[in-house]
Amino acid sequence: MARVMAADLAAIRAASPGELQREADRIQAHYGQHAQRLTDQYDDKTKHGLNSSEQAKWEKRIREAIRNGIRLAPRP
Numbered sequence: 001m002a003r004v005m006a007a008d009l010a011a012i013r014a015a016s017p018g019e020l021q022r023e024a025d026r027i028q029a030h031y032g033q034h035a036q037r038l039t040d041q042y043d044d045k046t047k048h049g050l051n052s053s054e055q056a057k058w059e060k061r062i063r064e065a066i067r068n069g070i071r072l073a074p075r076p
Contacts, residue, residue, distance in 0.1 A: 001031060001034070001038075001071075001072050001073050004031075004071055004072075004073065005027065005028070005031040005073075008027050008031075008075065008076065009024055009027055009028075012024060012027070026076060027076050030076035031073055031076070034072075034073040034074075035073075038072065038073075042058055045057075046058060
């Protein structure tokens with residue numbers, strides 16, 4: 001998710017420093033909220049990493065997303 005957020009931040013075009021900051025803040029907030037939702041889901045499903053079979057499913061999902069270029073968060 002960090003790679004995608006960095007690309008979105010690098011793509012910002014703004015007419016003023018203030019506009020640039022607002023857009024960067026909006027993008028960071030979007031990805032921060034989504035990351036927290038994923039963390040909460042992971043913690044719930046894996047019992048904070050104690051359920052190894054569920055943890056393996058999450059690890060597989062992340063590996064496949066990276067390998068296939070699948071976004072774990074929608075664009076803001």
